[in-house]
Amino acid sequence: MLPLTELLQPFLQTHPRLIPALRQLSSSVNHEAYIVGGCIRDTLLNRPVTDMDLTVLGDGLHCAKQIAESLHCPFIPLDEKDRTGRVVLKRMLTIDITSLKGDSLNEDLNRRDFTINAMAVKLTDLLDQQSFLIDPLLGSKDLNNKRLNAISEQAFVDDPLRLLRAFRFAAQLDLTMNEETVVWIRRWANQLSQISGERILEEMATFFCQFKTWTWMHIMHEIGIIHAIFPEWRGQDKSGIPEYILLKQIDGMLNQKDPALDQIISKRLTDRQHQTIAGDRPWGWIVRLAAVILEQIGTQDENYNLFVRTAVTRLRLSNKEQHVLGKLVRLILQFLKWHRTDSLTDDHLYALACEGKEETNGVVMLIWGLQKTQRHHIPELSRILKRLIWIRARQKKVQENGSIISGTDIIQVYQLQPGPQIGHLLGQLEKQEIMGTIQNRKEAFQAIKYMLTAPDTDSPCVKELFQ
Secondary structure, eight states: OOOHHHHHHHHHTTSTTHHHHHHHHHHHTTTOEEEETHHHHHHHTTOOOOEEEEEESSOHHHHHHHHHHHHTOOEEEEETTTTEEEEEEETTEEEEEEEOSSSSHHHHHHTSSBGGGOOEEEHHHHHTTOOOEEOTTOHHHHHHTTEEOBSOTHHHHHOTHHHHHHHHHHHHHTOEEOHHHHHHHHHHGGGGGGSOHHHHHHHHHHHTTSTTHHHHHHHHHHHTHHHHHOTTOOOOSTTSOOOOHHHHHHHHHHTTOOTTSOHHHHHHHHHHHTSEEETTEEHHHHHHHHHHHHHHHTTOGGGHHHHHHHHHHHHTOOHHHHHHHHHHHHHHHHHHHHHHHSOOOHHHHHHHHHHHGGGHHHHHHHHHHHHHTTSOOOTTHHHHHHHHHHHHHHHHHHHHHOOSSOHHHHHHHHTOOSSHHHHHHHHHHHHHHHTTSOOSHHHHHHHHHHHHHSOOOOOHHHHHHHO
8 A cells, every 4th residue: 555645645736835835834833733534544545535634733713714815715614612614625625624622632533433533644744755644543453454443432422423424434434333332322322313404414315325225224223323313213024123125226226236227227327326416415315215215114105205204304305305305205106006006008107207307217216126125026127117218218308309389389270279278288299299109290280189179188197196
């Protein structure tokens, strides 16, 4: 492995005046400035470093402001009490500077959460390209052994969000918790109910972007974490803990580990999963949350709003996240209802595409996952899902190109008055164009003529979905 100093050089080169500014900072605090925490951990793991944490024997907030001013970069005060400020070098690259907790670096490190986050390098050593790792709690050894050890029980008392963060680190870095850490988490799990939804949201969203989240969700449920966050939720199996089999399937698809997934379906999901849904939170996290809720619901279809509403309220989801989560859960339950009571037709799939729009890919993923859990058997599912994807692609193309004929054309040709009837006719016309039954203006006018003389042509499933 390359020395720490060499691995951190790319970050130091992100701004031409950063190194001189950091030297000035070190001098101003009598060289009691240290790089600490996740920056050191990620460097040792050879992971990209996008934020640097500095702790100083002095006023961290004031130091951050001075650095920002000298570099002409944005400054964000983060915590007045802990004297913490942020310097934004460029998008996704930041330096957080805070005051030492206690009277020494050793005392500061002992107040942190986990041993893997309690390592430091003196700032002057880094700038002089010397690699002297300060590691009194043997965090580097735990990192090499893939162990997650809490420094003390007090760490969870001081900040109960660390109870949830433990699972995020375990999933993110593929670590195993030691028994003492698990005992402490179980003892203090109920304290998560005191943490704000905004803080829990960020941890949950990051957690749900990791691989094998289903394994840790089962443990989180057993240990009391899920109940503390969502007390209204209950498991469906005999032990009261969901198996999270659907989440396991979604994990596999999002990480492209499902060899049975059709290539056409797989490509659509790959295109969507890298998009963000709110801020920097990726789309995939909300699909995993939908999978978790579907596991909780089980056969309680009529109560699905309770589960969605609980997640929305507790996590303080953005409007976009609320909309997508509610839509995914509702459309999956509707699809299963149609499957139980009907043979799935193009009318059903068209209704799903119309309501699902850009979230149709999430619907496809969740339906495929449900089939893989073996709780539902849907004959010819691959063909059905490819047909749904095709309908959505046609819908998007038709809407981008515009209708073959306009509402004005219909009014003039058939001597009709403006009103809801015109919108209804255009909607039916768009459906036929999407499904390929009309290709040109002549066929479009023939279709309108038929609709004006025929009974209501809306299928029952379309009406049911949009009620």
